[in-house]
Amino acid sequence: MVTIYDIARVAGCSPATVSKAFNNYSGVNTATYNKIMEAAESLGYTPNTSARALATKKTWLLGVLFSEDEGTGITHPHFSEILQNFQYRAGERGYDVLFLNKRLGNKEASYLKHCKYRGLEGVLLAVGSRYNSEIQCVLSSDIKCVSVEDIYPGKPTIISDYHMGTMQALEYLYFLGHRKIAHIACPLGSVAGRERYYAYLDFLNSKGLEVNHKYIVETSEYAPEEGSKATARLLQQSWDDLPTAVFIGYDDIAFSAMATFQSQGFRIPEDISIVGFDNTKLSGFASPALTTIDQNRVTIGQSAADTLIRLIEDKSLDEGIEIRVPTKLIVRNSCTRV
Amino acid sequence: MVTIYDIARVAGCSPATVSKAFNNYSGVNTATYNKIMEAAESLGYTPNTSARALATKKTWLLGVLFSEDEGTGITHPHFSEILQNFQYRAGERGYDVLFLNKRLGNKEASYLKHCKYRGLEGVLLAVGSRYNSEIQCVLSSDIKCVSVEDIYPGKPTIISDYHMGTMQALEYLYFLGHRKIAHIACPLGSVAGRERYYAYLDFLNSKGLEVNHKYIVETSEYAPEEGSKATARLLQQSWDDLPTAVFIGYDDIAFSAMATFQSQGFRIPEDISIVGFDNTKLSGFASPALTTIDQNRVTIGQSAADTLIRLIEDKSLDEGIEIRVPTKLIVRNSCTRV
DNA sequence: CTGAAAGCGCTAACAC
DNA sequence: GTGTTAGCGCTTTCAG
Numbered sequence: 088m089v090t091i092y093d094i095a096r097v098a099g100c101s102p103a104t105v106s107k108a109f110n111n112y113s114g115v116n117t118a119t120y121n122k123i124m125e126a127a128e129s130l131g132y133t134p135n136t137s138a139r140a141l142a143t144k145k146t147w148l149l150g151v152l153f154s155e156d157e158g159t160g161i162t163h164p165h166f167s168e169i170l171q172n173f174q175y176r177a178g179e180r181g182y183d184v185l186f187l188n189k190r191l192g193n194k195e196a197s198y199l200k201h202c203k204y205r206g207l208e209g210v211l212l213a214v215g216s217r218y219n220s221e222i223q224c225v226l227s228s229d230i231k232c233v234s235v236e237d238i239y240p241g242k243p244t245i246i247s248d249y250h251m252g253t254m255q256a257l258e259y260l261y262f263l264g265h266r267k268i269a270h271i272a273c274p275l276g277s278v279a280g281r282e283r284y285y286a287y288l289d290f291l292n293s294k295g296l297e298v299n300h301k302y303i304v305e306t307s308e309y310a311p312e313e314g315s316k317a318t319a320r321l322l323q324q325s326w327d328d329l330p331t332a333v334f335i336g337y338d339d340i341a342f343s344a345m346a347t348f349q350s351q352g353f354r355i356p357e358d359i360s361i362v363g364f365d366n367t368k369l370s371g372f373a374s375p376a377l378t379t380i381d382q383n384r385v386t387i388g389q390s391a392a393d394t395l396i397r398l399i400e401d402k403s404l405d406e407g408i409e410i411r412v413p414t415k416l417i418v419r420n421s422c423t424r425v
Numbered sequence: 426m427v428t429i430y431d432i433a434r435v436a437g438c439s440p441a442t443v444s445k446a447f448n449n450y451s452g453v454n455t456a457t458y459n460k461i462m463e464a465a466e467s468l469g470y471t472p473n474t475s476a477r478a479l480a481t482k483k484t485w486l487l488g489v490l491f492s493e494d495e496g497t498g499i500t501h502p503h504f505s506e507i508l509q510n511f512q513y514r515a516g517e518r519g520y521d522v523l524f525l526n527k528r529l530g531n532k533e534a535s536y537l538k539h540c541k542y543r544g545l546e547g548v549l550l551a552v553g554s555r556y557n558s559e560i561q562c563v564l565s566s567d568i569k570c571v572s573v574e575d576i577y578p579g580k581p582t583i584i585s586d587y588h589m590g591t592m593q594a595l596e597y598l599y600f601l602g603h604r605k606i607a608h609i610a611c612p613l614g615s616v617a618g619r620e621r622y623y624a625y626l627d628f629l630n631s632k633g634l635e636v637n638h639k640y641i642v643e644t645s646e647y648a649p650e651e652g653s654k655a656t657a658r659l660l661q662q663s664w665d666d667l668p669t670a671v672f673i674g675y676d677d678i679a680f681s682a683m684a685t686f687q688s689q690g691f692r693i694p695e696d697i698s699i700v701g702f703d704n705t706k707l708s709g710f711a712s713p714a715l716t717t718i719d720q721n722r723v724t725i726g727q728s729a730a731d732t733l734i735r736l737i738e739d740k741s742l743d744e745g746i747e748i749r750v751p752t753k754l755i756v757r758n759s760c761t762r763v
Numbered sequence: 764c765t766g767a768a769a770g771c772g773c774t775a776a777c778a779c
Numbered sequence: 780g781t782g783t784t785a786g787c788g789c790t791t792t793c794a795g
Contacts, residue, residue, distance in 0.1 A: 090788055101766045106790055114764055133541040137484065138788035140475035141771045160509065162706075167505045171498065174524045181530035183543060185523050188516040203471040205521060311710045343710035350712065368500075369707065372649045372681035374688065428772055439782045444774060452780055476772035479787045766795080772787105779782075 089130045097126035109134060146206040149177055149395065150187040152198060152222065154214045163309065164339070164367045165384065166213050169235055172388025173211055180396050182208075189221070199224040209395045211235065212242075215277050231398040233391050238278055238409065243398065245391045245410040249279055252380040252414035253286035253334070256362045259378075259416055260332045261294060264425040265360060269302035269330035271317045271344060273309055273337050280305070283336050283364065301325040306340060314343030322351065331425045332360035338367045338379055345373060345421070360422035376419035386412050427468045435464035447472060484544040487515055487733065488525040490536060490560065492552045501647065502677070502705040503722065504551050507573055510726025511549055518734050520546075527559070537562040547733040549573065550580075553615050569736040571729050576616055576747065581736065583729045583748040587617055590718040590752035591624035591672070594700045597716075597754055598670045599632060602763040603698060607640035607668035609655045609682060611647055611675050618643070621674050621702065639663040644678060652681030660689065669763045670698035676708045676717055683711060683759070698760035714757035724750050 091105040098105065100119055108115050108123045126132075140146045151170060153160035161167050174184045185205060187198050198221055202210060209231040214222060226232060226239055233243045260268055270287045273280035284305075291298050301324040306313035317340070321333070335341040341363035345355055353359050355375055363370060366381035390410055397404045429443040436443065438457055446453050446461045464470075478484045489508060491498035499505050512522045525539050525548065536559055540548060547569035552560060564570060564577055571581045598606055608625045611618035622643075629636050639662040644651035655678070659671070673679040679701035683693055691697050693713055701708060704719035728748055735742045 088788085092788080102788090103766055103768095103790080104764085106788095107765090110790080116764060119765085133538055135479070135788055136543050137475045137478035138771090139790075141473070141479055141773090142788080142790040144771075146475065155513070161499070162502070162505050162509055164500070164502070167500050171500055175493070175526065178524075178526040183523050185521050186512045186516075188513065200471055205474050311707055314710065339707060339710075342707055346710050346712035346714070369649055369677060369680055372652065372677075372684050374684035374712070376684070426772085430772080440772090441774080441783075442781055444772095445781085448774085454780060457780080473772050476787090477774075479789090480772080480774040482787075764795105767793090769791090771790085774785100774787085776785090777783085779780100 088135070089132045090135075091132075093130055094123060094126045094132055097130065098122040140206060144206075146208060147182050148205060148207050149182045149184045149392075150202055150205070150207040150210040151184055152187045152210055152212050152214055152225070155188065160213070165365055165382065166235075168384040169213070169388040169391070170211075172385050173235075173392045174388075176389040176392035177396070180392065182392075182396065184211075197224055198222055199228050199230070202228070202230050208399050209233070211391055211395060212237070212239070231395060233395045233398070235387055235391050236278065243394045243404070243408045243410070245387050245394060245412065246278065247382045247387070247414050248411040249282035249414075250286040250289075251411075252364060252382070253283045254290060255414060255416040256334050256364070256380050257287065257290045259418070260334065260360060260362060260422065261290075263332075263360065263422055265332040266296060266425075267299075267302070267328070267330040267332070268296075269321055269325065269333040270304075271314070271321065271333060271335040271340065272303065272305045273340070274307060275305055277309075280336060287334065299325075301328070302330050306336075309337055309340070311339045311343045314340035314345075315347045318344040318347040330359070332362070332422065335361060335363050338363040338365040338370045338377060341377055341379070342369070342373055345377070356421050356423035360425075362422060366417050370417070371419060373421070375421050378419045378421045379417050381415040381417050383412050383414070426473070427470045428473075429470075431468055432461060432464045432470055435468065436460040478544060482544075484546060485520050486543060486545050487520045487522045487730075488540055488543070488545040488548040489522055490525045490548055490550050490552055490563070493526065498551070503703055503720065504573075506722040507551070507726040507729070508549075510723050511573075511730045512726075514727040514730035515734070518730065520730075520734065522549075535562055536560055537566050537568070540566070540568050546737050547571070549729055549733060550575070550577070569733060571733045571736070573725055573729050574616065581732045581742070581746045581748070583725050583732060583750065584616065585720045585725070585752050586749040587620035587752075588624040588627075589749075590702060590720070591621045592628060593752060593754040594672050594702070594718050595625065595628045597756070598672065598698060598700060598760065599628075601670075601698065601760060603670040604634060604763075605637075605640070605666070605668040605670070606634075607659055607663065607671040608642070609652070609659065609671060609673040609678065610641065610643045611678070612645060613643055615647075618674060625672065637663075639666075640668050644674075647675055647678070649677045649681045652678035652683075653685045656682040656685040668697070670700070670760065673699060673701050676701040676703040676705045676715060679715055679717070680707070680711055683715070694759050694761035698763075700760060704755050708755070709757060711759070713759050716757045716759045717755050719753040719755050721750050721752070 091102045094105045095102045212234040272284045275281045304317045304321045363379035366379045370377045429440045432443045433440045550572040610622045613619045642655045642659045701717035704717045708715045
């Protein structure tokens with residue numbers, strides 16, 4: 088391994104000067120600077136992060152905390168895309184990102200222990216509060232956190248404007264003449280599920296439409312198979328007075344819901360209009376192509392990285408900040424006029 | 426920050442003994458061991474990885490190298506699930522995993538530079554060889570690598586048995602009476618695309634069926650929209666003598682292909698049978714539910730981690746090893762007898 | 764503008 | 780069994 092001592096020898100200066108050169112300090116003569124860089128290049132020098140971190144107490148390392156459950160977390164199309172943008176932006180700013188988990192070697196350990204062990208400077212939280220007991224420790228530690236899923240008091244949160252998205256979906260349906268609009272809600276235990284649900288209620292209220300509980304179904308998870316179950320339940324509950332449209336909280340669930348409607352003989356959109364939420368890569372390729380609400384995952388991911396880094400670096404940020412990212416209606420073919 | 430010196434003071438021993446205790450060395454008296462652990466506990470001690478790494482030259486850090494292109498990489502359902510299993514298994518073995526990228530701070534840097542900078546002990550490659558120029562450096566360095574996508578000479582590879590999977594798909598179709606079987610192939614530049622294509626050719630050959638080039642279409646990417654394009658092309662090429670079944674290399678592509686067939690008035694499976702490849706979370710919820718070939722991503726991910734760690738730790742492994750993970754036919758509703 | 768020296772927290776001989 | 784000591788590679792005062 089080539090060190091700054093090797094470079095110093097070749098460049099004819101001291102290790103301290105080499106260090107200064109690499110850290111872009113002001114007081115280094117251009118000539119020696121060049122000699123140092125030349126030597127570094129020819130020797131194939133790479134700085135050693137461990138040594139640097141030990142000396143400076145700065146690791147340039149961020150953690151991401153995903154649900155370790157089946158079917159959610161990094162495997163979820165929404166979060167994997169956020170993660171991608173997060174890590175890309177973090178990289179631009181000099182930070183690397185590391186997966187957090189509940190084990191250090193063969194022993195169970197807390198997330199917090201893991202953070203401290205690796206000297207993580209900040210953590211991206213992409214887990215719901217139902218995992219609270221475990222993550223409570225990291226929230227109340229001095230590690231900087233931002234969330235892209237749940238809302239944790241006093242921590243920055245970057246999520247879609249679910250109210251806005253819901254309004255976009257429902258106004259569109261209303262505009263098409265729909266008055267009997269059902270809602271397949273995602274778990275109300277999640278912020279997204281809950282906010283959409285309340286927005287749905289708000290909407291009906293604002294239009295003077297009555298809330299028909301037969302038109303409301305809550306899924307128990309964010310998983311495709313929930314769409315089939317929920318649709319079956321919805322059909323059963325409202326058989327004597329079917330809705331003409333349904334607003335579904337997650338595209339993957341909308342897929343299976345559509346398949347279920349179709350297998351029951353309903354045509355989409357002729358017999359029933361559907362609007363989803365998420366706009367995943369596949370949404371445009373369902374049959375019919377799914378009209379949905381787009382979440383801006385690029386902005387969410389980048390903004391989460393920026394916010395977290397600002398928190399780490401200048402601390403000038405209001406830690407309780409809540410950033411709402413605008414959504415967008417994507418009109419495709421799953422809705423029609425009633 | 427609490428260090429082993431603090432513990433030593435409280436436990437009434439020397440830092441060296443504390444270190445030994447934490448590393449489970451043999452020669453430590455049980456009584457002092459307990460005293461040390463107690464002190465550590467009460468002081469809230471967490472070992473410092475940077476210091477440890479600096480002293481031992483072991484970072485317990487693995488890197489993952491994903492395509493940074495749109496639409497592939499970590500965002501691809503197949504790879505995100507492999508990554509999840511990889512990182513979970515690595516965690517059990519004491520290794521953390523870090524994303525590799527092409528930039529260190531604000532300057533472009535090679536992947537290899539990044540590896541060395543962080544002291545990564547091994548890397549999981551999930552990128553095709555088309556990115557060769559960049560990753561060639563890491564392949565020819567002394568960093569241990571395993572691949573789960575492309576096959577790199579001299580490096581362990583853990584991928585599905587694409588030949589087997591293709592045979593399962595085609596034998597099934599054959600069994601149902603299909604003789605005019607088309608193939609929408611994924612890019613032949615990828616191992617998966619290529620091997621499936623050749624297996625398809627083998628199959629036809631083994632059954633004495635002639636190869637009809639009008640039945641073969643290659644997509645230019647692993648992206649859903651390719652399914653629509655490919656289907657249009659297939660239909661156009663073979664309009665005077667349509668296939669009765671089509672084998673499609675990637676479920677996300679099969680989705681859009683199905684939608685396209687349906688929008689052209691074809692019923693699935695009555696008019697055309699479809700079998701996909703991958704068995705993603707959504708495959709069972711297409712309409713009709715997609716018959717496909719399942720790839721065992723749990724095994725691939727875990728096995729990649731195990732192999733990489735073996736390479737790092739005991740070096741007793743044949744580095745050219747190629748592990749083929751068996752596939753499985755999942756019969757659903759997108760195929761019928763001719 | 765440059766260098767000497769101490770130290771970040773931990774490990775690994777080696778001596779006791 | 781336990782402690783002393785000398786680093787690991789880098790940064791950072793503080794003199795010069």
